[in-house]
Amino acid sequence: MFINEKLREVKRWEDYDTIKCPNGQVIDMQKLLDDMERVKVALVHLEPFLGSMVNRIRYIYTFKVKTQATDGYNIFVNPQFTYNLDFEQKVFVLGHEIMHCIMDHLRRGKQAGHNPQKSNIAADYEVNSSLVDLGFTTENIVKKSKALFDHKYDGMAYEQIYARNPSNPTQGYQSNSSQSKQAEQNQGQRGSDSGNQNQKRSKEYVDGWNQAMKDYKAGKIKI
Numbered sequence: 591m592f593i594n595e596k597l598r599e600v601k602r603w604e605d606y607d608t609i610k611c612p613n614g615q616v617i618d619m620q621k622l623l624d625d626m627e628r629v630k631v632a633l634v635h636l637e638p639f640l641g642s643m644v645n646r647i648r649y650i651y652t653f654k655v656k657t658q659a660t661d662g663y664n665i666f667v668n669p670q671f672t673y674n675l676d677f678e679q680k681v682f683v684l685g686h687e688i689m690h691c692i693m694d695h696l697r698r699g700k701q702a703g704h705n706p707q708k709s710n711i712a713a714d715y716e717v718n719s720s721l722v723d724l725g726f727t728t729e730n731i732v733k734k735s736k737a738l739f740d741h742k743y744d745g746m747a748y749e750q751i752y753a754r755n756p757s758n759p760t761q762g763y764q765s766n767s768s769q770s771k772q773a774e775q776n777q778g779q780r781g782s783d784s785g786n787q788n789q790k791r792s793k794e795y796v797d798g799w800n801q802a803m804k805d806y807k808a809g810k811i812k813i
């Protein structure tokens with residue numbers, strides 16, 4: 591059988607049993623892939639509506655991002671960063687990237703002509719607050735992951751948070767579009783019963799989610 595030489599040369603981290611990270615740590619790549627499958631199952635179990643998203647997104651394992659990042663179509667996964675998270679953190683981080691896709695943050699930020707860095711910060715506050723609100727994760731797990739979280743943004747939409755000039759006091763997990771851009775160049779209803787019922791939700795926040803659900807059901811969502 592003919593095998594294209596170029597294809598044969600293509601190596602993916604997923605093809606290796608173990609991989610050596612740039613700083614020397616050797617990780618069990620097959621265990622990471624197994625864990626990621628379990629993370630996807632957990633996310634779909636928590637919210638069945640995520641099923642098609644979780645399965646249609648392309649996962650690209652690369653050291654070109656420091657954590658995880660998305661461009662709205664692909665999720666770029668740093669194998670070492672992800673491997674070293676505990677299971678609950680893995681669910682949180684992947685859920686975080688998927689929420690950026692669902693909430694269409696890249697388009698919203700660009701459309702408004704927002705500063706990319708501040709845009710990422712505002713988007714992360716909305717995502718993390720929503721993940722807690724919807725019961726995907728807890729405030730403790732978000733904080734343990736040193737991700738952006740502040741109750742003052744509870745129930746606010748991305749645009750409202752951006753307008754309040756949010757800052758980034760953490761050095762921990764954040765994804766951002768500049769990371770995903772770099773990687774690219776190189777290659778239901780809000781208010782679930784399991785969420786935080788005390789969170790006050792602004793009209794913009796609820797409307798944004800309802801619009802996302804409407805688009806999704808109409809087959810308009812891009813992923």
Ligand SMILES: [Zn+2]
Nearest residue numbers: 714764765766
């Ligand atoms: Zn993010």
